Amino acid sequence: xxxxxxxxxxxxxAGETPRRPHALHAIAAFVWRSWRGTLKMLHYLxxxxxxxxxxxxxxxTYLFGGAISGGTGAxxxxxLPGMLVxxxxxxxxxxxxxxxxxxxxxxxxxxxTLPFWQPAAIIGTMLIQLLTYTSALITTILLGMALGxxxxxxxxxxxxxxxxxxxxxxxxxxxxxFIGVIAKKVESITSMTYIVLYPLLFTSNVFVDTSTMPDWLxxxxxxxxxxxxxxxxxGLMHGSASFGDLASALAVMAVFALVFAPLTFRAYRRKGxx
Amino acid sequence: xxxxxxxxEARGIxxxxxxxxxLKGIDLQVERGTVYALLGPNxxxxxxxxHILSTLLRPDGGEARVFGLDVVQSxxxxxxxxxxxxxxxxxDESLSGRENLMLFSRLLGYRKRDxxxxxxxxxxxxxxxxxxxxxAGTYSGGMRRRLDIAAAMLVKPExxxxxxxxxxxxxxxxxxxxxxVRLLTERGTTVLLTTQYLEEADRLSDRIAVxxxxxxxxxxxxxxxxxxxxxxxxxxxxxxxEQRGDAAMAMRQVLGAAARQDADxxxxxxxxxxxxxxxxxxxxxxxxGIEVEQFSLGQPSLDxxxxxxxxxKNEVLFESKEVQSS
Ligand SMILES: Nc1ncnc2c1ncn2[C@@H]1O[C@H](COP(=O)(O)OP(=O)(O)OP(=O)(O)O)[C@@H](O)[C@H]1O
Ligand SMILES: [Mg+2]
Numbered sequence: 001x002x003x004x005x006x007x008x009x010x011x012x013x014a015g016e017t018p019r020r021p022h023a024l025h026a027i028a029a030f031v032w033r034s035w036r037g038t039l040k041m042l043h044y045l046x047x048x049x050x051x052x053x054x055x056x057x058x059x060x061t062y063l064f065g066g067a068i069s070g071g072t073g074a075x076x077x078x079x080l081p082g083m084l085v086x087x088x089x090x091x092x093x094x095x096x097x098x099x100x101x102x103x104x105x106x107x108x109x110x111x112x113t114l115p116f117w118q119p120a121a122i123i124g125t126m127l128i129q130l131l132t133y134t135s136a137l138i139t140t141i142l143l144g145m146a147l148g149x150x151x152x153x154x155x156x157x158x159x160x161x162x163x164x165x166x167x168x169x170x171x172x173x174x175x176x177x178f179i180g181v182i183a184k185k186v187e188s189i190t191s192m193t194y195i196v197l198y199p200l201l202f203t204s205n206v207f208v209d210t211s212t213m214p215d216w217l218x219x220x221x222x223x224x225x226x227x228x229x230x231x232x233x234x235g236l237m238h239g240s241a242s243f244g245d246l247a248s249a250l251a252v253m254a255v256f257a258l259v260f261a262p263l264t265f266r267a268y269r270r271k272g273x274x
Numbered sequence: 275x276x277x278x279x280x281x282x283e284a285r286g287i288x289x290x291x292x293x294x295x296x297l298k299g300i301d302l303q304v305e306r307g308t309v310y311a312l313l314g315p316n317x318x319x320x321x322x323x324x325h326i327l328s329t330l331l332r333p334d335g336g337e338a339r340v341f342g343l344d345v346v347q348s349x350x351x352x353x354x355x356x357x358x359x360x361x362x363x364x365x366d367e368s369l370s371g372r373e374n375l376m377l378f379s380r381l382l383g384y385r386k387r388d389x390x391x392x393x394x395x396x397x398x399x400x401x402x403x404x405x406x407x408x409x410a411g412t413y414s415g416g417m418r419r420r421l422d423i424a425a426a427m428l429v430k431p432e433x434x435x436x437x438x439x440x441x442x443x444x445x446x447x448x449x450x451x452x453x454x455v456r457l458l459t460e461r462g463t464t465v466l467l468t469t470q471y472l473e474e475a476d477r478l479s480d481r482i483a484v485x486x487x488x489x490x491x492x493x494x495x496x497x498x499x500x501x502x503x504x505x506x507x508x509x510x511x512x513x514x515x516e517q518r519g520d521a522a523m524a525m526r527q528v529l530g531a532a533a534r535q536d537a538d539x540x541x542x543x544x545x546x547x548x549x550x551x552x553x554x555x556x557x558x559x560x561x562x563g564i565e566v567e568q569f570s571l572g573q574p575s576l577d578x579x580x581x582x583x584x585x586x587k588n589e590v591l592f593e594s595k596e597v598q599s600s
Contacts, residue, residue, distance in 0.1 A: 004399065008457055011395040012430055017354075018383030029380035037368045040409070110364035110425060112330055114381045115353050 026116040030124020038128060048094075049132060053087055053140040060207065061147060073148050080144040081161060081237045082206035082230035087140055088133045088169035089197065089226060095129050095173045096180030096189045103181070103271060119265045126173050133169045137162055153239030161237040164249075168229045171253035174260035181267040206230050225252045278342045281306045281433045281464035282327060286336030289322055296322050298488040299336065304466060304481075306341075306432075309459050311475035312468040314485035320468040321361055323485070324437050327466070328358045340433060357426030361437040361468075363418045364425065367411030371402050371421050374410055378425050396424040400454070416447030423454060434458065436467040440474060452478060472573060476500070484583060491583050506571050508546045508555060513565035515540040521564050528555040545582075546571060 021029070038045060060079055061072050099122060102108050111121055141149075141158060151157040175196075176189070183189045203217055204226035213221060221227055232249035235241025282304035289297040297319045304310040312320045325331040327338055329349040338345045340352045358364070365374045372393050379389035397403045400420040405413065410421060419439065426434060436455070440448040455465055455478055469475050475482045476496040484492040484499070492499055508529065512521055518540065522533040525544045529551050533542040546552045552571045559566055 004401075004453070005457055007395070007399045008454075008461070011392075011399050011427070012461060014395055015384070015388055015392060017430060018385075018388070021381060021383040025383070026381060029377055032380075033366070033369065033373075033377050036373055037366075040368055105367070106360060106362045106364040107366045108364075109330060109358065109360050110378065111381070113328060113353055113356065113358045114378065114429075115350055116381045116383075 020115045021117075023117040023120060026120035027124045027127070029116075030120050031127050032124075034125045034128035038132070045132060045135075048091065049135040050139055053136050054143055056087070057083055057140055057143055057147075064207065076144060076147055076149050077238070078209075078234070079207065080140070080149045081233035082204075083144070084137050084140055084161070084165045085168065085226055085229045085233055086201065086206050087136050088165055089172065089201065090193075091129075091133055091136060092169055092173045092176045093189065093193045093197075094132075094176075095126055096176035096178075096183070096193075097186055098125055098129075099177055099180035099268075100183050100186050100189055104186075108271075118269055122177055122264060122268060126170065126177065129173065130166055130170060134162070134166055137165060151237040153237055157237040157239055161233045164236055165229070165233055168233075168249070168253055171257040172225070174257050174264055178260045178264040178267065181264055181271060200224055200226050203227075204230060223252070225249075225256070228252050279306060280304060280339075281308075282310075282338070282340055282466065284327065284336065284338040287323065287326060287333045287338060288335035289319075289326060289331065289333055296488050297326075297333075300485070300488070300490055302327075302338075302483060302490070304464060306464055307459070307462050308480040309455065309465045309467065309478050311479035311482045312466070312485055313470070313472065313475045313482050314468070315470060317487075318485040319488040320485055321437055324358075324360075324435050324466070324468060328356055328435050329353055330358075354429070355431060356433045356435060357429045357431030358435045359419075359422045359426045359437065359439060361441070363410075363422040365410045365418065365421055367409065369410060370407050371397060371410055371413070371417075372406040374421060375424060375428065378428050382428055392428060396427060399427075400424045401450075414447075416443050416450070419443060419447070419451065420454075423451070427458075431463065433464045433466065436465060438468055438470065441470065476573065486583070500573065506546050506549065506552070506573055507543055508552045509536075509541065509543045509568070509570045509572060510555075510559070510566055511538070511568035512540045512542070513567045517564045518542060520562060521559060524558050524562055524564065525555060528558050540567070 061076055179189055179192055203220055204224050228249040232245050235245050280303050284302040287297050287300040314320050326333045329345050329352050341355055343351045345352050375393035375396055376389045379392045397406045439451050481495055482499055483490045525533040529544050529546050531545050533544045556569055
């Protein structure tokens with residue numbers, strides 16, 4: 001009892017109460033938190049980062065490659081950059097699920113009583129996710145190269161393509177962050193993913209050249225963010241990117257970030273305090 | 275700041291969830307440096323009130339001040355003075371105990387090294403040093419609760435909210451929590467706790483507000499509250515349950531109050547205003563040849579406090595003719 005008492009005194013008198021943390025420090029704290037959390041779930045991570053990309057790339061290259069463009073080698077040249085976009089697109093859902101899980105767990109209440117810049121919780125988590133995306137992308141690229149993928153723009157092409165796709169993932173993440181904050185249940189995030197993502201994916205030019213699709217789909221295909229990103233990634237990796245391709249992809253990405261990031265922050269702050 | 279007398283002043287707090295009125299105009303005044311208990315059954319609105327006072331929820335009506343600061347307008351300023359331990363532990367279960375406290379310290383503004391030092395100090399205070407490296411998700415209820423209070427203490431709050439701090443804890447862990455609360459109040463921390471147990475409110479608090487269906491139905495010191503209900507409860511366990519009719523009659527005569535049925539048919543309880551009456555009852559029972567297995571004089575249970583305060587009809591037993599025939 002008395003030792004507890006003296007320990008308590010010690011703890012109560014130790015250190016001055018600090019000032020409100022700078023937003024960047026708060027983000028750093030959440031990066032640290034996600035990093036520790038990720039380390040404890042390495043086995044799940046391995047599935048997302050190693051196994052899925054490998055399976056998908058193999059399926060599309062060998063099962064569909066022949067049927068779609070008559071030969072796997074040429075098809076891989078076309079497919080791989082789009083495959084990168086596809087890989088991160090399906091992974092951005094996790095950010096929504098992660099945020100929703102935090103909100104549902106008690107720890108959210110603790111965060112909300114601490115005086116830091118609240119959006120740091122989302123940004124920090126997202127930054128660590130980008131690391132996961134990057135790992136999955138590198139897996140896909142390495143396997144692709146082993147299968148015969150040859151980026152015409154060389155190492156610069158690969159790097160610029162990689163950076164571009166990560167940036168794309170970051171921008172798209174805000175859509176799912178927003179869905180994660182407003183969703184009533186975790187399951188509704190997953191089902192929303194199917195509703196939003198799969199139609200977009202299959203009306204995109206990731207797997208096939210869209211010129212064979214019906215005309216009325218034209219505008220949808222043209223402004224489909226997945227198509228725009230794939231075209232830009234392809235252009236960067238093969239050194240054939242036009243200014244227009246890049247500009248329209250970046251514009252759509254910027255719209256995602258600029259619209260959904262503020263919406264996410266607003267919804268997050270309001271969450272629970274209606 | 276130091277001049278303000280009340281840690282909490284709330285007036286007419288109202289809150290509805292989807293058309294259901296959960297808080298119907300709560301007034302509350304908690305003096306600085308005291309322990310104040312909100313006592314109420316499930317669904318009374320205790321957690322809702324705590325969330326409003328700790329800036330997590332906005333009230334629909336009324337106003338609340340914490341150390342003179344409005345909880346809605348100045349929520350950020352209020353947060354610098356309060357620590358909250360919710361009904362469900364607010365810790366990250368995937369992190370270890372140490373990592374949890376480090377994270378919260380950093381979010382308070384401590385630099386990495388200071389955060390680590392704060393974490394160790396508080397782990398030590400709450401006897402968690404040995405388990406510091408284990409994932410919080412694997413902690414027992416008592417350990418998790420202690421970690422949660424430690425997290426709330428990192429702010430060195432002047433006002434600490436404890437929402438049902440001992441529900442689900444074994445007696446030893448409960449005593450530990452009680453000791454911590456006492457120590458904190460000795461150091462001048464104001465504590466607002468919620469509980470379903472009269473005993474807890476009685477042991478720890480300077481004042482109690484009894485909440486029922488979103489209304490404060492009684493307020494006062496523990497002594498005042500109990501006096502309003504009767505000083506205690508006599509519980510009689512009979513050797514033979516066939517004798518309960520006679521026993522109930524004796525209780526009514528001696529105590530002047532109707533005996534109430536328990537889940538156990540051999541047990542009768544009745545309020546006793548005076549311990550002397552209980553002694554007389556015991557005598558009376560033995561003279562009437564009623565065998566008593568157990569006889570105790572205890573505090574009124576929360577049930578009894580409620581029944582008495584809400585003026586609900588006590589479930590009166592053995593008052594009708596039926597009694598004689600049984
Ligand atoms: N977010 C919410 N949405 C809808 N109803 C709610 C919400 N929070 C609480 N309620 C309702 O408000 C009432 C009071 O709940 P509250 O949690 O404040 O009670 P309590 O006194 O803390 O109960 P307990 O002892 O069970 O913790 C309950 O009927 C509950 O169902
Ligand atoms: Mg509650």
